[in-house]
Structure formats: C-alpha cells, structure tokens
Amino acid sequence: MGAKTITAYNRTLKAFFAAVLTTALICTAAGAGELMPQNGGYTEDELVTLREWEKKWVGVRIDSSTIDQVAQYLPQRVAEIYAANGDWGAPPEGYYFTISRNRPAAETRGMKQATRRNLPRAAMRPDGSLEDFTDIAGMPFPQPATGLEVAWNYDFNTHGDAAHYTRTGTNINPIRGTEKVGVQDAWELFWIHRVDVDPRPALPQNTRGVSRSTFYHMYSPPEFKNIRMFNLRYIDPHKSDMAYMWLSAFRRIQRISNASRTDSIDGTDLIYDDEYGWDGQILRNTYRLTGTRELLCGRHVDIEKAVRIPGQALLNNVSRERTKTLVVEVVSRDPNYLYGKRIWYVDPETYLILWTEIYDRQMRYWKCFENLTNDIRTESGEYKNFIVGNHYLDFQRKHAGTWQNTRIQVGIELGPDMFTLFNLQRGGY
Numbered sequence: 001m002g003a004k005t006i007t008a009y010n011r012t013l014k015a016f017f018a019a020v021l022t023t024a025l026i027c028t029a030a031g032a033g034e035l036m037p038q039n040g041g042y043t044e045d046e047l048v049t050l051r052e053w054e055k056k057w058v059g060v061r062i063d064s065s066t067i068d069q070v071a072q073y074l075p076q077r078v079a080e081i082y083a084a085n086g087d088w089g090a091p092p093e094g095y096y097f098t099i100s101r102n103r104p105a106a107e108t109r110g111m112k113q114a115t116r117r118n119l120p121r122a123a124m125r126p127d128g129s130l131e132d133f134t135d136i137a138g139m140p141f142p143q144p145a146t147g148l149e150v151a152w153n154y155d156f157n158t159h160g161d162a163a164h165y166t167r168t169g170t171n172i173n174p175i176r177g178t179e180k181v182g183v184q185d186a187w188e189l190f191w192i193h194r195v196d197v198d199p200r201p202a203l204p205q206n207t208r209g210v211s212r213s214t215f216y217h218m219y220s221p222p223e224f225k226n227i228r229m230f231n232l233r234y235i236d237p238h239k240s241d242m243a244y245m246w247l248s249a250f251r252r253i254q255r256i257s258n259a260s261r262t263d264s265i266d267g268t269d270l271i272y273d274d275e276y277g278w279d280g281q282i283l284r285n286t287y288r289l290t291g292t293r294e295l296l297c298g299r300h301v302d303i304e305k306a307v308r309i310p311g312q313a314l315l316n317n318v319s320r321e322r323t324k325t326l327v328v329e330v331v332s333r334d335p336n337y338l339y340g341k342r343i344w345y346v347d348p349e350t351y352l353i354l355w356t357e358i359y360d361r362q363m364r365y366w367k368c369f370e371n372l373t374n375d376i377r378t379e380s381g382e383y384k385n386f387i388v389g390n391h392y393l394d395f396q397r398k399h400a401g402t403w404q405n406t407r408i409q410v411g412i413e414l415g416p417d418m419f420t421l422f423n424l425q426r427g428g429y
Contacts, residue, residue, distance in 0.1 A: 046324070163187070
C-alpha cells in the first residue's frame with residue numbers, strides 16, 4: 001500500500017470514528033433525556049409537588065383578595081401592584097390574572113435537530129466567544145452550567161428564523177390616567193443560526209457579515225406616521241450595530257448613532273437595548289447564573305383575550321403558569337452604562353427571558369419587564385413559542401407600558417434586500 005493510499009485510508013478511518021463518536025454522544029444525551037430540558041427543568045419529585053399545587057390553583061382568579069397567597073411567585077413590586085387594587089391605573093374591578101397548568105413550550109423539529117447535530121461542536125473560547133459561530137445552530141448549551149451559556153442559548157433562539165407581526169404599544173402615565181398609543185409593523189430576519197427555513201444554517205453571500213436584522217414601519221401616533229427604520233446586528237462582536245431611520249416628515253434618511261441605544265425610545269421608558277429583555281451583542285455583558293426561581297410566567301397567553309382600559313398599566317385576563325426559571329445576573333462591561341445590573345428570569349425550555357428586573361447605577365430598583373409568550377403556528381404548520389406581549393414598569397418614575405403583538409407570522413420567507421437604504425426610502429414592502 002502506497003504512502004498516499006495509507007494517508008487517505010487513515011483519514012477515512014479517523015472520519016469514521018469521529019462520526020461514530022458524535023452519534024454516540026447525541027444518542028446518549030437524547031436517550032438520557034439530557035439533551036433538552038424536560039418538564040420545564042423540574043425533577044420528578046418537584047413535578048409531583050407542582051401538580052399537587054396546581055390542583056388547588058389552576059383556574060383560580062388572582063386579584064387583591066388572593067394575591068398574598070401566591071405573591072412569592074411574582075417579583076415583589078409587581079405583586080404589590082396587584083395587592084394595591086386601586087393604584088397604578090387599575091380599572092374598577094382591580095387587576096387580576098388566572099393561573100394555568102405548566103405545560104411544555106412548543107419547539108420546532110428544526111431547532112431540536114440542529115441542537116442534536118451541533119452538540120459536539122459547541123465550544124467556548126477563553127474570551128467567551130464560540131468556535132464555529134457562524135456554522136452552528138440550535139441551542140449550543142442545552143444543559144447550561146454558566147450564565148454565559150444561558151446567554152448564548154438566548155442569542156441562538158431565532159424566533160422561527162424570520163417573522164412579521166403588528167405591534168400595538170401603549171405608553172402609560174398611571175398617575176394622570178393618560179397614555180400614548182403607537183402602532184407599527186415589525187419584521188425580523190436571522191442571517192445565521194437558521195434552523196427552520198432554508199437556506200440553513202446561514203444565508204449565502206452574506207458579504208455584510210450580518211447576524212440579525214429588524215425593520216419597523218410606524219403608523220401612529222400621528223407625529224410618527226410612516227417613519228421607518230432598520231437595524232443590522234453584525235457577526236463581529238466588536239462591531240457596533242448599524243441603524244438607519246427614514247423621517248417621513250422631512251423625507252430624509254438619518255443614521256442612528258450606536259451611542260443612542262441607551263436613549264429613551266419615543267418618550268417611553270424603554271431603551272433600544274431593552275427589546276426582548278436584551279437586544280445587543282452578548283459579549284457586551286458579564287453573566288452569572290445564580291440559581292433558579294419559581295415564578296408565575298405568561299408562557300401560553302392568548303393575547304386576544306387580554307383586557308384593559310385607558311390608563312391601565314397591566315393587562316387583565318392573562319394567564320400565568322408556575323415556572324422554574326433560570327436566574328442570571330447581567331452586568332454591562334461598560335462602567336458608564338445606564339443600568340447597574342439586570343436580573344434575567346429565563347425560560348429553561350426556550351431560553352426566552354420571561355421577567356427582567358433592572359437596577360440603576362446606585363443599585364436601586366428601577367424597572368421590571370415581563371414577556372408574555374404563546375405557541376404560534378408557523379408557516380410550515382409546526383408551532384413555535386413566540387413573544388406575544390409585554391409589560392414594562394418604571395417604579396422610580398411611576399410610568400408603565402404594555403404592548404401586544406397581533407397578525408403574527410413565524411417562519412416566513414424574507415429576503416435580505418428588505419434591510420437596505422433603498423427599501424427604507426421606498427416604503428419597506
């Protein structure tokens with residue numbers, strides 16, 4: 001056997017054993033039930049305890065008369081709003097929600113398959129970045145041991161790869177009972193980590209090196225009518241986002257400075273980084289996994305059934321289920337950053353951030369956000385757990401806001417040409 005033949009033989013043999021090892025790792029993890037969280041991260045004994053608790057509480061209306069019995073499962077300041085009854089713009093019947101049974105959040109076959117396929121390839125460098133970052137997909141760390149691993153899982157949830165929805169947001173002053181309503185269409189496209197819509201795992205010819213892009217078209221309030229903007233997030237973690245806005249009143253395009261990401265958005269209590277609970281490069285922060293906490297979370301909320309009247313800070317008639325969330329302390333690497341720290345409460349199945357508590361630079365309690373999710377039918381006929389609404393509360397200014405997503409389309413065909421200056425100017429469709 002010649003030298004070249006021996007070399008080729010050894011290379012083939014090495015590839016064969018590598019494939020066998022990979023398959024063994026995947027099968028072992030899947031067979032042991034350890035690849036993806038089971039039962040929301042609850043152990044068998046914990047699940048028995050949960051089901052017994054649910055026998056008493058599922059279907060019960062939680063209001064000022066019953067909130068004290070479940071207050072331990074809500075952020076303290078939020079529980080106080082329900083207890084106060086007549087505060088924070090509450091309607092005559094007060095604030096209320098119902099408790100539903102904890103059940104699995106829907107996940108697509110593509111996400112599960114990508115997680116299994118890329119499990120052996122998920123490796124972290126000393127600086128916290130990932131090996132083969134643009135080539136892998138799925139959840140890189142299905143059994144996270146650190147806060148950074150949780151953060152990467154959050155970052156790799158592609159929300160169905162591409163989505164479109166209509167958002168109705170309300171900025172509320174509960175003291176005066178006044179509010180300002182905005183309506184916009186939003187489109188989102190993931191260029192890498194794709195698991196549901198071809199091409200997968202990445203769009204070809206990504207010469208701009210984009211990781212994710214978003215496009216917004218605003219219809220109200222009147223002063224924002226037909227304002228449009230898009231944002232590009234780059235693969236390079238050291239490269240700032242690029243965002244442009246079309247100012248319809250002046251018929252001109254303006255670039256949005258990255259320094260303005262901590263500015264208030266249109267008079268709300270939100271900053272650009274607040275979207276989803278965090279909207280920025282993962283390596284801009286440090287992360288510490290401090291444990292778990294059971295909270296009542298809106299994981300299967302029918303947002304069409306939510307009820308509110310003008311001036312009301314929280315949506316009524318939503319459902320929440322007791323969930324064992326992962327608790328992650330998030331601190332910006334920028335010593336001059338607006339927030340002192342965030343506390344994420346992360347869904348252990350989807351890695352969506354369900355609750356966020358925010359402290360100012362003096363570590364005083366400042367804001368609390370809640371993401372409401374539901375299983376949405378995708379364009380391929382599967383279901384994907386997706387954010388359908390949000391509460392945001394500013395406890396220092398006593399301001400509030402809420403938004404609801406409707407006309408949600410998940411897993412759509414969406415091209416990168418939408419996120420260009422030409423498309424921004426011509427209307428975005």
